Structures are given as structure tokens and as C-alpha cells.
Amino acid sequence: MxxxxxxxxxxxxxxxxxxxxxxxxxxxxxxxxxxxxxxxxxxxxxxxxxxxxxxxxxxxKGPHRGVLSCGNLAHGFAACGDEDKHDLKGEExxxxxxxxxxxxxxxxxxxxxxxxxxxxxxxxxxxxxxxxxxxxxxxxxxxxxxxxxxxxxxxxxxxxxxxxxxxxxxxxxxxxxxxxxxxxxxxxxxxxxxxxxxxxxxxxxxxxxxSGLPNEEKARVRQLFAEGKVGRDALMEAESQSYHxxxxxxxxxxxxxxxxxxxxxxxxxxxxxxxxxxxxxxxxxxxxxxxxxxxxxxxxxxxxxxxxxxxxxxxxxxxxxxxxxxxxxxxxxxxxxxxxxxxxxxxxxxxxxxxxxxxxxxxxxxxxxxxxxxxxxxxxxxxxxxxxxxxxxxxxxxxxxxxxxxxxxxxxxxxxxxxxxxxxxGASESLDPTILTTVAAPFSSNGGVKLLTGNLGRSVIKISAVKPEHRLVEAPALIFTSQQAFLDAFKAGELNRDFVAVLQFQGPKANGMPELHKLTPSLGVLQDLGYKVALVTDGRMSGASGKVPAAIHVTPECLDGGPLARLRDGDVVRLDAEKGELQVEIDADVWTARSCAEPDLSEHEFGMGRDLFAVFRQSVNGAEQGATLLKDPGNETVAAA
Structure with missing residues (x-):
């Protein structure tokens, strides 16, 4: 080629x-x-x-309305004006x-x-x-x-x-x-x-x-709110000035x-x-x-x-x-x-x-x-x-x-x-090199999206906003099955330590693979306090993935028997974004013998239309296959198969 x-x-x-x-x-x-x-x-x-x-x-096959019967075509342009009707009757x-x-x-x-x-x-x-x-x-x-x-x-x-x-x-x-x-x-x-x-x-x-409220100020107010230092009124005002x-x-x-x-x-x-x-x-x-x-x-x-x-x-x-x-x-x-x-x-x-x-x-x-x-x-x-x-x-x-x-x-x-x-x-030179630079003087030599592999599965991580000193975290796992459980632990002061937050059962089959961006401010607070923290999940973190290392889209997902479902509190997890590793440090025989957790996911089946999407959860394929249930146009197999 x-x-x-x-x-x-x-x-x-x-x-x-x-x-x-x-x-x-x-x-x-x-x-x-x-x-x-x-x-x-x-x-x-x-x-x-x-x-x-x-x-x-x-x-x-030529102009497609040309294959329609007169009745078909009449239905198709019945609401049009006379000029458009005349034009659509022909094939030119x-x-x-x-x-x-x-x-x-x-x-x-x-x-x-x-x-x-x-x-x-x-x-x-x-x-x-x-x-x-x-x-x-x-x-x-x-x-x-x-x-x-x-x-x-x-x-x-x-x-x-x-x-x-x-x-x-x-x-x-x-x-x-x-x-x-x-x-x-x-x-x-x-x-x-x-x-x-x-x-x-x-x-x-x-x-x-x-442009509205500067992003730096918006992030500052969000973090202050997460720390309890400003109230909801201040947060609401900042958000409204940003999205305005x-x-x-x-x-x-x-x-x-x-x-x-x-x-x-x-x-x-x-x-x-x-x-x-x-x-x-x-x-x-x-x-x-x-x-x-x-x-x-x-x-x-x-x-x-x-x-x-x-x-x-x-x-x-x-x-x-x-x-x-x-x-x-x-x-x-x-x-x-x-x-x-x-x-x-x-x-x-x-x-x-x-x-x-x-x-x-x-x-x-x-x-x-x-x-x-x-x-x-x-x-x-x-x-x-x-x-x-x-x-x-x-x-x-x-x-x-x-x-x-x-x-x-x-x-x-x-x-x-x-x-x-x-x-x-277009411009031959950047008008602000602090925002848009050249290949000769890049902000980073690589694009910042890394593939992580290991005994916890395959995952992606975005490190373009993660400082080099935060790209390796080896710490005990703390297991959560919802964002709210994590936030409750944060508010109770239970997370003031080094840890890897593991959110299990957030994949497409489990609950539709929601974004977990609500965790970002709290994790950012803990990182700023000097703790080594990271997130590992089979869910998504969105386009706003930020300064805290987050191994996301872990596949196979937990509900599909993915190894992430075998993790327990206290297991030592190693996330190395530089080397591309996502590992649990555990004896291989112990790990192989351990069964997957079996959570109650019934709360995700009804309310806010979730019952109507049951067929999606049942049929969707994995994140690396696009998390879709639609058939591949070039393949006789169904993507979910």
C-alpha cells in the first residue's frame, strides 16, 4: 500500500x-x-x-426515489410546497x-x-x-x-x-x-x-x-466544594458562569x-x-x-x-x-x-x-x-x-x-x-504556543493514551494530564460497586491513605457503563494531600479524564467473568502507566482459585427508563469491540456474539 x-x-x-x-x-x-x-x-x-x-x-441503482411507486412518492412529498413537489417527481x-x-x-x-x-x-x-x-x-x-x-x-x-x-x-x-x-x-x-x-x-x-468562567477557577471551586470549604451556592454560581x-x-x-x-x-x-x-x-x-x-x-x-x-x-x-x-x-x-x-x-x-x-x-x-x-x-x-x-x-x-x-x-x-x-x-505560526505548539517543540513526545495489560485484563489510560510522579501507583485495593459508596467513604474520612479505588461492575453488561467523573474532585483532593491514589474500573471516565491516574474500560468486564471481579479489599494493585502494566500482586494459585464477586445489580434494572434498555445490557459486546450490539456491516456475525 x-x-x-x-x-x-x-x-x-x-x-x-x-x-x-x-x-x-x-x-x-x-x-x-x-x-x-x-x-x-x-x-x-x-x-x-x-x-x-x-x-x-x-x-x-440510481436516484433512490426512482424505485418508489407513485403512492410511495406521493406520501414522501405530500407536505412539500408545489415547487419542491414538482422537483421531487422527477429524477434530475x-x-x-x-x-x-x-x-x-x-x-x-x-x-x-x-x-x-x-x-x-x-x-x-x-x-x-x-x-x-x-x-x-x-x-x-x-x-x-x-x-x-x-x-x-x-x-x-x-x-x-x-x-x-x-x-x-x-x-x-x-x-x-x-x-x-x-x-x-x-x-x-x-x-x-x-x-x-x-x-x-x-x-x-x-x-x-x-468562553465563560476560566477552567482553572471552575476546577478550583469544584475542589473546594469537595473539601467542604465552600457551599452549594458558590458551586452553582461557578458552574453557571462556566456553562452559560x-x-x-x-x-x-x-x-x-x-x-x-x-x-x-x-x-x-x-x-x-x-x-x-x-x-x-x-x-x-x-x-x-x-x-x-x-x-x-x-x-x-x-x-x-x-x-x-x-x-x-x-x-x-x-x-x-x-x-x-x-x-x-x-x-x-x-x-x-x-x-x-x-x-x-x-x-x-x-x-x-x-x-x-x-x-x-x-x-x-x-x-x-x-x-x-x-x-x-x-x-x-x-x-x-x-x-x-x-x-x-x-x-x-x-x-x-x-x-x-x-x-x-x-x-x-x-x-x-x-x-x-x-x-x-491557515496560520503559519501558532498565535499562542502555550496552547497550540509545533511537532518540533511538542508538549509531550507522545499522545498520552496508553494500553495497560496484565492479570487484571486490558485497559486504557490517558496520562496527558497526569504528572510523571503520579503515573506509578502500587497500593492496597479498596473495592466499591458505586460512586456513592466511594463518596460516602471520602466524606467519612476513611480514604486518607494510599489506595487504588476499584469500581467493579461498571461495564456495559452490568449497568450500561456510566461515566464516573463524579469521583474526580475527591480523588484530586486526596492526591493533592500527598497520598498515592488511582482508579481502576470497567466503567468509563469520560473525555474529562484528568490528573489522577485512571485505568478505565477494563475488559473483560466484571459481569463477563473479568478478573477485576476477583479483587478483594487489601489486594495490592500495581498500575504502571509508563510500562503499561495493570497487575494484582498475588500468588498465581491463589488468584486462579478465587471466584468472582456476585453483586446485586437489581437497582440498575428499573427506573429512569433502564428497564427499556435490558436488551442492550444483555446483548452488548465488550469495550474493545466498541460496546455495541449492532451488526458489523462487513461481517456475517453479530457483534454481541
Whole structure:
């Protein structure tokens, strides 16, 4: 797949870039990048070929509403205006589906209220028709943290994928626009879009809210509250000043990692990820995205189905972007699930190997004090992508929604000139090197996501915000089966010592794999007091994984007979993030003979809709397989089998 001269760990290839800044630039590709990509391609060959065969067969059938009977079609456009009805009766004009996660309770999704009319108008100007095909649920982990509803969060991703499939199932559409931002919404939309891989699909972001209370101050107040030094009124005021308006939360968690991924994987317009809502530039980008979706259908000369855009190279580019920005650990699950829907199989070994060669180029909270608005102002995605391209750490020759030119076109950033949308070359230097730096002077030589292995299973840990002196913890285990039990022990003063907090039975089969971010302030307090502390769990810790070492997503999970369920209070656990070890120090014979704990999980079966998701808990596969119950498009087996 890759050819060239190997020299000092790099593979020399020549890419001729279309941008002025990079024209005829010789790019030297990192050998390891090529090797990991080839490994993924070999592993996925059969499933990928099956997937491509199916979507190409679907794409060869022409305009899809052309197969509908007159009765079918009449139902499909009955509510349209006369002009749109006339256009949809024929087969010459594209019909673009709008699938949206709009609701007006959640700040990230509220801006989408205005988008359908903007899109319909833009598509009409481009010579097509747009219909609002369907809405998908959108929940916020920030609201449900520590609450029963959090146990629906991970499963909402597959629910969103199913909802999107229903929206597109009417076979009326030639392309789709996916409007989504937050944690499970974008992965769910992507999984469904890849199921309909013959359709060109453009992802349309809403943008982050403007900056509020500085992250350092927000974290300080949270920790003071955990210590009992300030009351709920002070905490409420700090949180309200931080999360204060329309748009995505401004810290670099899963939501903003999603936006980075969609851009670096070629499904956003260049530079569109972090433009604030309800600004002229945001509206212009939304119109341009709608126009582009209309241009790349099979009715034109630039047919660009999403199933061809998302290949092994695009997936590797996504992982590289995740590492370079210190992105969300949730994507060690979500990217696996998304890739599987394109017939591509990736593992945590791929993440770990790429993390070793990709330097950390950003400092955005929780890996720093800046927010995504500061990152965007410092040079943003254009500067980041240019740095990675020039270092040979991205595949430039990928297909994107822009067609020819590959990822080189993403060196540019958008602007308005006399009301017209234009693109220009991105910044050649970072405007704030404390937030966004170069490959030559990175914040860290690696991406900070490590694979841990040992007699407790396989796990991932994010260390980009963990100081080197805290990356090795060897201490007695304290076993908990809920966040509340841990917090009760903390408040009672029982945790003032070295220990490894082990939260068992937090995996997808047990209770839906909720995020355990509610533990972060208390663990941070204990670490600041000088105690050696760590967290080990088969649950999630979210994109906000911070300064305390946390071995998360331990697989196999406890309810699946995972070895973590054999741990008891007092067992000495060794978490070594530098060497990649997760071990219990115990005699092998004693360990083998020990049985798994058998907790009462009945409280997780009812209330807040949890009874409706029983089939998900029963059928879901493991974290490293994507924690999904959906069938692999390129595999005849069911993922949960």
C-alpha cells in the first residue's frame, strides 16, 4: 500500500498539495503510521471488501426515489410546497436528508433549531430539495453525571444510530446532512451514515459556546466544594458562569473531540468545527455544507459516498488527531464502533502504537487551562493539520467531502469577505504556543493514551494530564460497586491513605457503563494531600479524564467473568502507566482459585427508563469491540456474539 525510501524511521513519499503554502512539498511519512495502517487493512480485508461490495451495489441503482411507486412518492412529498413537489417527481434534482439532534434543553444542540431553514434555502439555491428526515435523541452526560439516567448514556449512541436509520429508511434521499455535536450523538450518526454508505454525507457542527468562567477557577471551586470549604451556592454560581450560553461546553471532552474527528477525517468543511453559534460565519458555513452535500450526489460528476471516504487511512487520521490533541478516552470505544460499521477492525493496540509516535500539540482543559475557543484563535485545526501533515503523521491522500486535494485542503481556514465565504491558508505560526505548539517543540513526545495489560485484563489510560510522579501507583485495593459508596467513604474520612479505588461492575453488561467523573474532585483532593491514589474500573471516565491516574474500560468486564471481579479489599494493585502494566500482586494459585464477586445489580434494572434498555445490557459486546450490539456491516456475525 505504501512505497518509498525508508530512512530514520520514516517512509519517504511525495505528495503534491493544492494549497499555495504546500505546493510541491515533499512529505516524509512516518513508517509506523504506514505499518499500523497496513496492519488494519490486512485485518479488515474480508469485512471491508464485503462492505464496499454492498454499498457499491446500492449506489448503482440510481436516484433512490426512482424505485418508489407513485403512492410511495406521493406520501414522501405530500407536505412539500408545489415547487419542491414538482422537483421531487422527477429524477434530475437531488433530495438531501436533514437528520438533526436538535433540542432546546441542551446548549450544544439548541443552535440547530435554526439550521433546517438555512439548509433548505441553500439546497434550493444549489438546485436541489432538502427535507427534514428525522430527529435523533440527544442526552447530555453533564446533566446525568452520577444520576440513574447516566446508565442510558452509552446505549444512547446505538439508539441514535437506529433512529438515524429510520430517518433514512424511506429511500427518498440522494445525500444526507447530519447535525450533531456531543458525546454519543456524532458516533451514532456516523454509524448509521456508514450503514447507508452509498449516500454522500456531510456532518454539520453547531460550534462551541463563547468562553465563560476560566477552567482553572471552575476546577478550583469544584475542589473546594469537595473539601467542604465552600457551599452549594458558590458551586452553582461557578458552574453557571462556566456553562452559560448556546453551544458546546468549551472544555476538550468527547463533544469537542467529535468535532475535531469529523474535520480531520474529512467530513466537515475545513475550519468549521469551532466557530461559535449564531454568528454570520457559522451561518455561512452551514449554507456551504448544504450546498456541498447537494454537489456530491450520484446525480452529479463528483459522487462521494461516505462509505468510500471513511477507509483505513481516514480512521488512522482520526486516531492521530485524537492523540495530537489529548482527546477523549471515550473514542477508544466510539472509534472502534464507527470503524466496524465501515467494515474496518481496529484495536487498542493500534491506538497505543500510534500514541507512541504522535506528539501532543495542544493544551486544552483538562490537559491545560485554555478552552477550545482559545485553541481556535491560536490557529486551530488548520495549524494542527498542517503540522501533522508536514511531519508525515497523517495520510494526505485520503478522500474527503471536498473531492480532489485530499487532506491538504484542510490547511485552510474560513472567513467572510464582504459577506462572501472564502478560505485562506491557515496560520503559519501558532498565535499562542502555550496552547497550540509545533511537532518540533511538542508538549509531550507522545499522545498520552496508553494500553495497560496484565492479570487484571486490558485497559486504557490517558496520562496527558497526569504528572510523571503520579503515573506509578502500587497500593492496597479498596473495592466499591458505586460512586456513592466511594463518596460516602471520602466524606467519612476513611480514604486518607494510599489506595487504588476499584469500581467493579461498571461495564456495559452490568449497568450500561456510566461515566464516573463524579469521583474526580475527591480523588484530586486526596492526591493533592500527598497520598498515592488511582482508579481502576470497567466503567468509563469520560473525555474529562484528568490528573489522577485512571485505568478505565477494563475488559473483560466484571459481569463477563473479568478478573477485576476477583479483587478483594487489601489486594495490592500495581498500575504502571509508563510500562503499561495493570497487575494484582498475588500468588498465581491463589488468584486462579478465587471466584468472582456476585453483586446485586437489581437497582440498575428499573427506573429512569433502564428497564427499556435490558436488551442492550444483555446483548452488548465488550469495550474493545466498541460496546455495541449492532451488526458489523462487513461481517456475517453479530457483534454481541
Amino acid at each position: 505504501f512505497f518509498g525510501r525508508r530512512e530514520s524511521g520514516y517512509l519517504q513519499v511525495v505528495v503534491f498539495a493544492p494549497s499555495t503554502a504546500a505546493l510541491s512539498q515533499e512529505v516524509v511519512m512516518n513508517v509506523k503510521l504506514g505499518e499500523v495502517t497496513e496492519r488494519i487493512a490486512r485485518r479488515s480485508r474480508s469485512s471491508r471488501e464485503d462492505y464496499l461490495s454492498r454499498i457499491r451495489a446500492a449506489g448503482s 434534482k437531488a433530495n438531501v436528508a436533514i437528520v438533526s439532534s436538535y433540542n432546546d434543553m441542551l446548549s450544544a444542540h439548541q443552535p440547530f433549531e435554526r439550521f433546517p431553514e438555512i439548509i433548505k434555502d441553500a439546497v434550493r439555491d444549489a438546485g436541489g430539495v432538502a427535507q427534514f428526515a428525522g430527529g435523533v435523541p440527544a442526552m447530555c452526560d453533564g446533566v446525568t453525571q452520577g444520576q440513574p439516567g447516566m446508565e442510558l448514556s452509552l446505549f444512547s449512541r446505538d439508539t441514535i444510530a437506529l433512529s438515524t436509520a429510520v430517518a433514512l429508511s424511506h429511500n427518498m434521499f440522494d445525500a444526507a446532512l447530519c447535525l450533531g455535536v456531543c458525546d454519543k450523538i456524532v458516533p451514532g450518526l456516523m454509524m448509521a451514515a456508514l450503514s447507508f454508505g452509498h449516500l454522500p454525507t456531510v456532518f454539520v457542527p453547531a460550534g462551541p459556546m463563547t 450560553g448556546k453551544g458546546t461546553c468549551t472544555f476538550y471532552g468527547t463533544a469537542n473531540s467529535n468535532q475535531m474527528l469529523m474535520e480531520i477525517m474529512g467530513l466537515h468543511l475545513p475550519g468549521s468545527s469551532f466557530v461559535n453559534p449564531e454568528t454570520p460565519l457559522r451561518d455561512a458555513l452551514t449554507r456551504a455544507a448544504a450546498k456541498r452535500a447537494t454537489e456530491i450526489t450520484a446525480l452529479g460528476n463528483d459522487y462521494t459516498p461516505i462509505g468510500e471516504v471513511i477507509d483505513e487511512r481516514a480512521v488512522v487520521n482520526g486516531i492521530v488527531g485524537l492523540m495530537a490533541t489529548g482527546g477523549s478516552t471515550n473514542h477508544t470505544i466510539h472509534l472502534v464502533a464507527m470503524a466496524r460499521c465501515a467494515g474496518i477492525e481496529i484495536t487498542w493496540d493500534d491506538f497505543a502504537d500510534l500514541s507512541e509516535i504522535v506528539p501532543l500539540l495542544t493544551r486544552i482543559y483538562p490537559n491545560g487551562q485554555a478552552d477550545v475557543n482559545h485553541f481556535h484563535a491560536a490557529g486551530g485545526m488548520a495549524f494542527l493539520i498542517a503540522q501533522l501533515l508536514d511531519a508525515g503523521l497523517l495520510h494526505a491522500d485520503v478522500r474527503t467531502i471536498l473531492g480532489d486535494g485530499g487532506l491538504e485542503r484542510y490547511r485552510s481556514e474560513p472567513l467572510l469577505e464582504e459577506g462572501k465565504l472564502r478560505w485562506r491558508d
